[in-house]
Amino acid sequence: MLPQDLVxxxxxxYLGTSAQKxxxxxDLIRGKDVGEAAATLRFTKKTVARDLARxxxxxxxxxxxxxxxxxxDRLYVSTVFVDGGPSLKRNQPxxxxxxxxxxxRMCHVTIGVGERAAAAxxxxxxxxxxxxxxAAPAAQTARRRRxxxxxxxxxxxxxxxxxxxxRATRGKT
Numbered sequence: 001m002l003p004q005d006l007v008x009x010x011x012x013x014y015l016g017t018s019a020q021k022x023x024x025x026x027d028l029i030r031g032k033d034v035g036e037a038a039a040t041l042r043f044t045k046k047t048v049a050r051d052l053a054r055x056x057x058x059x060x061x062x063x064x065x066x067x068x069x070x071x072x073d074r075l076y077v078s079t080v081f082v083d084g085g086p087s088l089k090r091n092q093p094x095x096x097x098x099x100x101x102x103x104x105r106m107c108h109v110t111i112g113v114g115e116r117a118a119a120a121x122x123x124x125x126x127x128x129x130x131x132x133x134x135a136a137p138a139a140q141t142a143r144r145r146r147x148x149x150x151x152x153x154x155x156x157x158x159x160x161x162x163x164x165x166x167r168a169t170r171g172k173t
Contacts, residue, residue: 002079002112007070008063009079009112012055017048019084019107025049026080026109034060034075034113052109059111070115078114082107 002009015022025046029037034056041053056077063070085106091099 002110005114006078006112007075007115008059008066009110010055010059010062011111012051012109014085014106015048015051015109016104016106017051018105019082021046022048022052022082022107022109025052026082029056029077030080032077033116034072034077037077052111055109055111059113063113074116074118075113076116077111079112080110082109084108 025041025044025048028040028044029052032040038053038056041049041056060072060075063075064072085108087106088104090102090104092102094100
């Protein structure tokens with residue numbers, strides 16, 4: 001079921017690829033801007049990416065047709081999902097006159113695009129200074145602890161007076 005806040009959607013039915021293979025590519029574009037998703041599909045080395053790129057172009061064309069004032073730069077892939085389709089049953093010859101069943105799977109792909117709200121400028125309150133204070137990154141904090149000797153971990157071999165290779169190192173200089 002598609003959400004109500006979509007600008008446009010399109011559905012590709014009876015795509016001759018399994019749903020599992022298609023979901024690998026669909027997961028790459030979910031939530032991305034339309035331009036970024038198109039670039040991702042263009043450079044993805046999966047065969048199904050070409051069909052999904054055509055479907056994405058169709059969704060953008062549907063959005064332009066539905067609403068003339070839509071800004072394509074603010075469109076993003078809000079909903080995309082893959083449903084299983086019918087399977088073609090085929091027989092593969094096998095040894096000793098037998099036949100194996102081959103399933104040629106299909107799927108249905110649905111893409112829906114939404115429009116992002118325009119980014120509002122940040123609100124500055126009175127009394128705030130221009131440069132906000134930065135918290136020290138976790139790596140710097142950990143480095144300070146190590147140099148101070150706090151939080152050092154000691155391996156079992158080092159606690160027994162042995163080096164990395166397990167040989168005794170106490171008393172040797």
